Amino acid sequence: MAVKLGILGLGTVGTGTVQLLQDNVGRHPLLQDIEIYRVGVRSLTKPRSVELSSEVITTDLEAIVNDPAVDIVVELMGGLEPARTLMLTAIKNGKHVITANKAVISRFGGEIFTAANQAGVYVLLEAAVGGGIPVIQPLKQSLSVNRISAIMGIVNGTTNYILTKMQTEGSEFDDVLADAQRLGYAEADPTADVDGLDAGDKIAILASLGFDGRINRDDVYCEGIRQVTKTDIAYAAKLGFVIKLLGIAQHLDEDNSQLSVRVHPTLVPHSHPLASINGVYNAILIEGEPIGQVMLFGPGAGAGATASAVSSDILNLVATLKTNTTKPNSLLACRHQHYSQITPITELITRFYARFLSKDQAGVIGRLGTCFGNYGVSLESVVQTGFQGELAEIVVVTHNVREGDFRQALTEIQAMESIDSIPSVLRVL
Ligand SMILES: NC(=O)C1=CN([C@@H]2O[C@H](COP(=O)(O)OP(=O)(O)OC[C@H]3O[C@@H](n4cnc5c(N)ncnc54)[C@H](OP(=O)(O)O)[C@@H]3O)[C@@H](O)[C@H]2O)C=CC1
Ligand SMILES: N[C@@H](CC=O)C(=O)O
Numbered sequence: 001m002a003v004k005l006g007i008l009g010l011g012t013v014g015t016g017t018v019q020l021l022q023d024n025v026g027r028h029p030l031l032q033d034i035e036i037y038r039v040g041v042r043s044l045t046k047p048r049s050v051e052l053s054s055e056v057i058t059t060d061l062e063a064i065v066n067d068p069a070v071d072i073v074v075e076l077m078g079g080l081e082p083a084r085t086l087m088l089t090a091i092k093n094g095k096h097v098i099t100a101n102k103a104v105i106s107r108f109g110g111e112i113f114t115a116a117n118q119a120g121v122y123v124l125l126e127a128a129v130g131g132g133i134p135v136i137q138p139l140k141q142s143l144s145v146n147r148i149s150a151i152m153g154i155v156n157g158t159t160n161y162i163l164t165k166m167q168t169e170g171s172e173f174d175d176v177l178a179d180a181q182r183l184g185y186a187e188a189d190p191t192a193d194v195d196g197l198d199a200g201d202k203i204a205i206l207a208s209l210g211f212d213g214r215i216n217r218d219d220v221y222c223e224g225i226r227q228v229t230k231t232d233i234a235y236a237a238k239l240g241f242v243i244k245l246l247g248i249a250q251h252l253d254e255d256n257s258q259l260s261v262r263v264h265p266t267l268v269p270h271s272h273p274l275a276s277i278n279g280v281y282n283a284i285l286i287e288g289e290p291i292g293q294v295m296l297f298g299p300g301a302g303a304g305a306t307a308s309a310v311s312s313d314i315l316n317l318v319a320t321l322k323t324n325t326t327k328p329n330s331l332l333a334c335r336h337q338h339y340s341q342i343t344p345i346t347e348l349i350t351r352f353y354a355r356f357l358s359k360d361q362a363g364v365i366g367r368l369g370t371c372f373g374n375y376g377v378s379l380e381s382v383v384q385t386g387f388q389g390e391l392a393e394i395v396v397v398t399h400n401v402r403e404g405d406f407r408q409a410l411t412e413i414q415a416m417e418s419i420d421s422i423p424s425v426l427r428v429l
């Protein structure tokens with residue numbers, strides 16, 4: 001008998017998934033054992049690019065998650081509510097759940113996975129991170145025997161698309177964002193992309209898998225790309241860097257007692273593997289012992305890529321449902337019970353890039369150096385090339401410094417008579 005899917009949402013990802021499942025020739029034969037039984041939407045009159053009978057498509061999403069005939073609920077609607085409640089209801093009713101919703105999982109994963117374990121069902125989320133890139137399953141299975149020390153990556157397609165266009169074509173931020181929305185990459189509310197929140201959701205999920213404990217989403221430091229200007233992109237290029245929005249989860253110390261989980265625009269050296277990841281592509285670099293470094297690369301957003309990830313989860317569950325066993329597969333289930341302690345951003349040790357506008361040049365660099373020195377900040381390079389009107393532009397790159405010390409130095413520098421402003425401060429990998 002076919003496995004019955006109740007799909008919630010028929011937007012970019014829902015449509016891509018239905019298209020893939022309807023066009024199953026030449027794909028894995030198990031896909032033929034699936035029935036798209038119900039699809040829930042908000043509007044019945046909206047034009048759709050897939051054909052579904054009027055019995056299948058409905059606005060009653062509650063009925064889908066309560067329907068005894070539905071085996072798997074595939075949540076592709078986005079947003080926190082009603083998505084969270086619908087997933088919990090489906091779980092309570094003994095249904096497996098597949099979701100692309102990193103916002104819900106990163107905030108309510110504890111509640112959802114606890115409910116799923118109690119109900120004996122699986123919640124799979126390959127599409128929630130890295131779009132089409134298989135990264136959840138590798139972390140849960142193929143890489144899980146390694147001791148992970150760092151996971152870092154470009155995990156938001158929209159912002160990587162924007163930064164790439166700004167860098168290669170000198171495009172304006174707003175125009176490129178509109179493009180990313182048209183192409184179906186951006187979230188319904190694109191501030192989640194631009195302000196680093198979507199990447200924050202994703203790195204929280206990756207950190208929980210790699211570092212074996214739940215992550216409190218509020219502990220994840222998130223900074224987006226709004227303050228990244230063409231001027232900084234040009235200076236970064238001159239200094240041998242490219243600016244990327246990175247999600248980073250890493251142990252900060254030898255005995256693994258400090259875990260940092262954060263998102264921020266970062267100057268990445270041209271020679272680093274993440275520097276060449278452009279456009280909507282994502283990449284996740286995982287460091288573990290004994291494997292060393294592994295980089296997973298692929299399309300991070302868009303209908304086809306995400307449909308591939310959703311459908312791989314569907315396939316996994318169909319195979320499980322067709323295997324006659326009542327024993328849960330511990331490699332598919334979530335096994336975390338505790339929350340990891342996250343180190344505050346002020347304790348991060350990193351290099352910084354900062355751009356200053358100064359009123360007069362005589363002695364300013366010396367005063368900057370002295371002030372930095374007082375806080376233990378040593379400078380790797382100082383560049384003074386540009387002018388903005390009457391103001392001289394000074395760019396510095398520091399050696400590794402404790403973030404809290406660097407911020408204190410900046411507060412003092414900001415108060416200096418000769419400093420007009422500090423338009424940008426970015427971390428350097
Ligand atoms: N777009 C992408 O590239 C990726 C998206 N994701 C995630 O996938 C999920 C879906 O994203 P995407 O497809 O882009 O979103 P869309 O906005 O394109 O689609 C959302 C769909 O859900 C339906 N929907 C939303 N709210 C309700 C509601 N309250 N009641 C009934 N139906 C509702 C909409 O109905 P209607 O069509 O009638 O308006 C629409 O069909 C999100 O969680 C997103 O973060 C993950 C990876 C990549
Ligand atoms: N808005 C997200 C979509 C995929 O998760 C992105 O741009 O990466």
Ligand code: NA
Pocket residue numbers: 126127128129130131132133134135136309
């Ligand atoms: Na993925």
